Amino acid sequence: MAGESYILMGVSGSGKSLIGSKVAAVLSAKFIDGDDLHPAKNIDKMSEGIPLTDEDRLPWLARLNDASYSLYKKNETGFIVCSSLKKQYRDILRQGSPNVHFLWLDGDYETILARMQRRAGHFMPVGLLKSQFDALECPQEDERDIARIDVNHDIEHVTEQCRQAVLAFRNGQ
Structure with missing residues (x-):
């Protein structure tokens, strides 16, 4: 099997980093x-309460796409945190x-x-x-590579739903 990237997407505070780290650990x-790959100017803007523009996000999305491509080429599986709020962002990550x-x-x-x-401790x-x-x-519906996970549950339930979604993707479901 070639490398796989699972992008944990959603608005800030939806649990991407916490759940992503947990499901990655469960699946080795x-x-x-992805927050660690933001350019400094993006972090500064967000810290000041200024929303990022599409232009601000492009270098960040390119970095995330490179990380995903690296996983693919090295035949590794990885979980990457990225809000992926817009379809155009998701399309960049698919390239x-x-x-x-x-x-x-x-x-x-x-x-x-x-x-x-x-x-606490987030910019x-x-x-x-x-x-x-x-x-x-x-x-x-045409974005068949996306599984919706309801986060209005406890961490263990959400982590298990993510694990089940990964298994479904791997089985072609």
């Missing part, structure tokens, strides 16, 4: 936190790597807001959550 795969799949961590605004208010302020929901282009 690599974990790449050059045929085994890219998305795990869409989807939840309601109130639940995610409450989680963001409890977390994304709570005030930008609304802009994330506004920018989100929910995956459509």
Whole structure:
């Protein structure tokens, strides 16, 4: 089997980093936190409460695509955190790597807001959550490489749903 990339997508606070690291550990795969690959100017903008533009995101998406391509070429499996809010972003991440799949961590605004208010040590302020929901282009039926995961459950349940989605992708379902 060629290398696989599973992109954990969703708005800020949906649990991408936490769930991604857990499911990667369960499946003995690599974990790449996409937040660590943001250019410094993006981190500074978000820290100041300024939403990123499509132009701001392009270098970041290119870095993430390179990471995915590396996994593919090295025949490795990895879980990559990237909000992937718009279809055009997802299309960039699909380029050059045929085994890219998305795990869409989807939840309601109130639940995610409450989680963001409890977390510490992240550069994304709570005030930008609304802009994330506004920018989100929910995956459509033609995006068959995306599994929707309901995050309005406990961490263990969400992690297991992600594991099951990976197995379904691997079995061609």
